[in-house]
Amino acid sequence: MFNHHLDFSVYHARVRSYDQYCSIARGLDIIGDRWTLLIVRELLLQGPCRFTDLKNGLPGVATNMLSSRLKELEQTGLITRYDAPPPVATVLYELTRDGADLEPVLKQIGLWGLRRMTDDRADDAFQASWLAYAPAWFTADANPDGPPATIQLIAGGQEAVIALEGGSVRTWVGHVDHPDLVIDGSPRAVLGLVTGMIDLKAAKALGSTIRGKHQLLQRLHPIPATPEVE
Amino acid sequence: MFNHHLDFSVYHARVRSYDQYCSIARGLDIIGDRWTLLIVRELLLQGPCRFTDLKNGLPGVATNMLSSRLKELEQTGLITRYDAPPPVATVLYELTRDGADLEPVLKQIGLWGLRRMTDDRADDAFQASWLAYAPAWFTADANPDGPPATIQLIAGGQEAVIALEGGSVRTWVGHVDHPDLVIDGSPRAVLGLVTGMIDLKAAKALGSTIRGKHQLLQRLHPIPATPEVE
DNA sequence: CCGGATCCCCAGGGATACTG
DNA sequence: CAGTATCCCTGGGGATCCGG
Numbered sequence: 001m002f003n004h005h006l007d008f009s010v011y012h013a014r015v016r017s018y019d020q021y022c023s024i025a026r027g028l029d030i031i032g033d034r035w036t037l038l039i040v041r042e043l044l045l046q047g048p049c050r051f052t053d054l055k056n057g058l059p060g061v062a063t064n065m066l067s068s069r070l071k072e073l074e075q076t077g078l079i080t081r082y083d084a085p086p087p088v089a090t091v092l093y094e095l096t097r098d099g100a101d102l103e104p105v106l107k108q109i110g111l112w113g114l115r116r117m118t119d120d121r122a123d124d125a126f127q128a129s130w131l132a133y134a135p136a137w138f139t140a141d142a143n144p145d146g147p148p149a150t151i152q153l154i155a156g157g158q159e160a161v162i163a164l165e166g167g168s169v170r171t172w173v174g175h176v177d178h179p180d181l182v183i184d185g186s187p188r189a190v191l192g193l194v195t196g197m198i199d200l201k202a203a204k205a206l207g208s209t210i211r212g213k214h215q216l217l218q219r220l221h222p223i224p225a226t227p228e229v230e
Numbered sequence: 231m232f233n234h235h236l237d238f239s240v241y242h243a244r245v246r247s248y249d250q251y252c253s254i255a256r257g258l259d260i261i262g263d264r265w266t267l268l269i270v271r272e273l274l275l276q277g278p279c280r281f282t283d284l285k286n287g288l289p290g291v292a293t294n295m296l297s298s299r300l301k302e303l304e305q306t307g308l309i310t311r312y313d314a315p316p317p318v319a320t321v322l323y324e325l326t327r328d329g330a331d332l333e334p335v336l337k338q339i340g341l342w343g344l345r346r347m348t349d350d351r352a353d354d355a356f357q358a359s360w361l362a363y364a365p366a367w368f369t370a371d372a373n374p375d376g377p378p379a380t381i382q383l384i385a386g387g388q389e390a391v392i393a394l395e396g397g398s399v400r401t402w403v404g405h406v407d408h409p410d411l412v413i414d415g416s417p418r419a420v421l422g423l424v425t426g427m428i429d430l431k432a433a434k435a436l437g438s439t440i441r442g443k444h445q446l447l448q449r450l451h452p453i454p455a456t457p458e459v460e
Numbered sequence: 461c462c463g464g465a466t467c468c469c470c471a472g473g474g475a476t477a478c479t480g
Numbered sequence: 481c482a483g484t485a486t487c488c489c490t491g492g493g494g495a496t497c498c499g500g
Contacts, residue, residue, distance in 0.1 A: 016473095016491090019290055019353055021417050022360040024271055024336055027343025032264065034492070041254055051463050060249055062493050067464055090462070098345070105338045106254055112335055113257025115328070123249055130252040187251050246472090246492095264473070281482050292474050297483060320481070 015072075030076050031102065035061055035069050037109070040095065040102050043079065045129045048094040059125035073099070107137050111223070114138065114195060120188045128158035131187065132171040135162050135194045135220060139169050142221035149216055152179035155190035162194065164219055181212035196222035245302075260306050261332065265291055265299050267339070270325065270332050273309065275359045278324040289355035303329070337367050341453070344368065344425060350418045358388035361417065362401040365392050365424045365450060369399050372451035379446055382409035385420035392424065394449055411442035426452035 016033075018025040031037055035058065042057040043049055049057070055066060070093060073079045078099035084092045110133070131153055144167030151162040152175065161176045162169060183190050185208030192198035193208070200214065246263075248255040261267055265288070272287040273279055279287070285296060300323060303309040308329035314322045340363070361383055374397030381392040382405070391406045392399060413420050415438030422428035423438070430444065 018268065019351070019355060020268075020360070021347070021351070021354040021356040021421075022271075022340075023343035023347055023364065024340040025268060025343075026346045027339040028267060030343075030346065031339070032262075032267075034262065037258060037262075038248065038250075038255060041252075052461085055463095060493090062495090063464065064466080064494090065492065068492095091464095101342060105335070105342055108335045108338045109257040109261070110253040112331060113253035113255075113260070116256045116260065117251070117253055121249070121251070124251040125249060126251040130250070134253065191251075285482095290474090292476085293483065294475095294485080295473065298473095300483095321483095 015076075027105075030078070031105070033069070033072070035065055036073065037102070037106065039066070039069055039073065040078065040099060041106055043093065043095045044100065044103055044106065045133055048084075048092045050090055050092060054093065057127065057129070078102070110134070111138055114197065117188065117191060118197065120186060126156050126158060126187050128160050128173040131155050131158055131191060132160040132173050134191055136169055136171040138195055139220045139222055141167050141169055142219045146219060149180040149213070149219075150176050150178075151181045151183065151194075151216060152176055153190050153194065154182070154184040155187040158187075162220075164216070169220070179212065181214070181216045182210070184209040193217065194220055196220065245306075257335075260308070261335070263299070263302070265295055266303065267332070267336065269296070269299055269303065270308065270329060271336055273323065273325045274330065274333055274336065275363055278314075278322045280318075280320055280322060284323065287357065287359070289357075308332070340364070341368055344427065347418065347421060348427065350416060356386050356388060356417050358390050358403040361385050361388055361421060362390040362403050364421055366399055366401040368425055369450045369452055371397050371399055372449045376449060379410040379443070379449075380406050380408075381411040381413065381424075381446060382406055383420050383424065384412070384414040385417040388417075392450075394446070399450070409442065411444070411446045412440070414439040423447065424450055426450065 015029065017029045020026075031040070038058055039054060042054055046053060046057060051066070051070075054070075055061060055063065058066065070079065070081070074081050077096055079093050079095055081091060081093055084090055114134075141164050146164065148163070148165040150164075153160045153162065159175050160171055160173050161179070162171050183193060183203075185193075185203060186206055189198070189203045189206040189208040193200070193203040194217075198206075200210065200217065203210065245259065247259045250256075261270070268288055269284060272284055276283060276287060281296070281300075284300075285291065285293065288296065300309065300311070304311050307326055309323050309325055311321060311323055314320055344364070371394050376394065378393070378395040380394075383390045383392065389405050390401055390403050391409070392401050413423060413433075415423075415433060416436055419428070419433045419436040419438040423430070423433040424447075428436075430440065430447065433440065
């Protein structure tokens with residue numbers, strides 16, 4: 001092998017900057033590129049991921065785009081890349097503290113974006129983890145002292161669970177036995193119902209099936225549309 | 231993928247979409263393009279603006295870019311465009327409610343971006359309004375019952391005022407007579423000092439001049455780096 | 461199969477000139 | 481002042497290829 005005295009081991013991306021001494025502009029210098037925040041979303045929702053996990057969680061992304069973004073994210077200190085021990089024995093990507101600190105940013109974008117979810121687009125991809133984060137991030141238990149309860153969500157074949165307990169709204173992907181309430185319908189209907197964008201009547205009109213303790217929906221209280229930072 | 235409404239009477243941009251039924255992705259479909267959020271920043275900080283006001287507030291933007299973004303923003307309902315009456319007698323751009331609701335998004339991005347403000351870049355643009363929003367958005371009065379006070383900030387020739395009164399931290403661009411405290415220095419030093427990123431000693435080491443009631447700085451309490459949405 | 465790298469092509473973005 | 485028009489370049493999308 002020839003040694004060209006060139007160091008190819010350190011990736012150096014050309015970073016396009018707004019060149020403004022403003023924390024918003026500097027933030028956008030780092031996270032403003034296409035796909036970047038969605039990669040952070042996946043790592044926040046899924047935890048450490050393999051390349052393929054990210055690819056599957058980001059329908060529509062090109063592999064070269066994902067690859068180059070991961071390098072940039074590593075270079076800017078938002079993720080770390082490490083070799084997982086057996087039995088995984090592959091490369092894992094994980095958020096650093098700086099990267100995980102973007103959660104409030106994603107929450108606010110997602111909260112703002114909720115109002116644009118009112119139409120179904122046939123070719124939109126949909127995943128259970130996206131169904132799960134909405135009630136966890138955008139609702140609170142209106143009756144924190146109420147009894148523990150679970151709600152099974154089924155939307156477009158994707159399943160997620162909402163658990164009300166101790167005043168918190170927790171969610172995860174998957175199935176629960178003996179839920180107190182089952183909501184089955186289109187992504188729009190199920191998401192709309194649990195985030196308070198539509199009511200029970202409208203959800204049923206959209207073809208949803210709701211079985212169990214309907215009044216549990218009253219406990220899912222949407223958080224204000226424009227909360228203060230503090 | 232692309233929306234191909236062919237309508238010749240109304241401007242219709244081809245909106246690139248992530249095609250994911252996820253409120254974060256849908257939000258980014260609208261606000262994720264380059265310059266979009268910085269235009270919203272200017273309209274939030276300055277109020278209704280003329281084209282030239284925006285151009286001046288967005289150093290580095292190309293006029294065609296600004297023009298096309300304004301059309302997109304109008305089309306997506308984030309701004310309105312209207313003819314101002316005399317004596318202005320020109321077109322003004324103003325945020326709609328939907329557009330103004332992006333303030334929490336900008337706050338979180340700016341709060342996250344603060345940590346990347348630690349280096350001065352010689353060719354970065356700087357404006358007084360960017361100096362002003364930081365203490366207003368990212369600090370609180372640690373002594374809400376304390377006496378009213380004003381702080382004059384001077385950074386890179388740009389002037390802004392901080393007013394502590396009634397528990398609130400208000401700021402504006404410009405000059406105040408008889409401030410209780412005057413901070414004069416580089417953008418990095420002044421911003422770092424008022425947002426709690428650096429201390430008085432470090433600010434002085436960076437060449438800052440601080441005159442007046444130094445203890446007023448104790449009242450500027452940085453808000454937590456990762457506050458909950460609620 | 462996993463984890464990318466490479467190539468091609470087009471659209472989005474940037475700089476500047478120009479016009480009502 | 482308020483944008484258009486033009487040119488050019490780079491970033492991003494899509495498919496394919498390749499070593500482990």
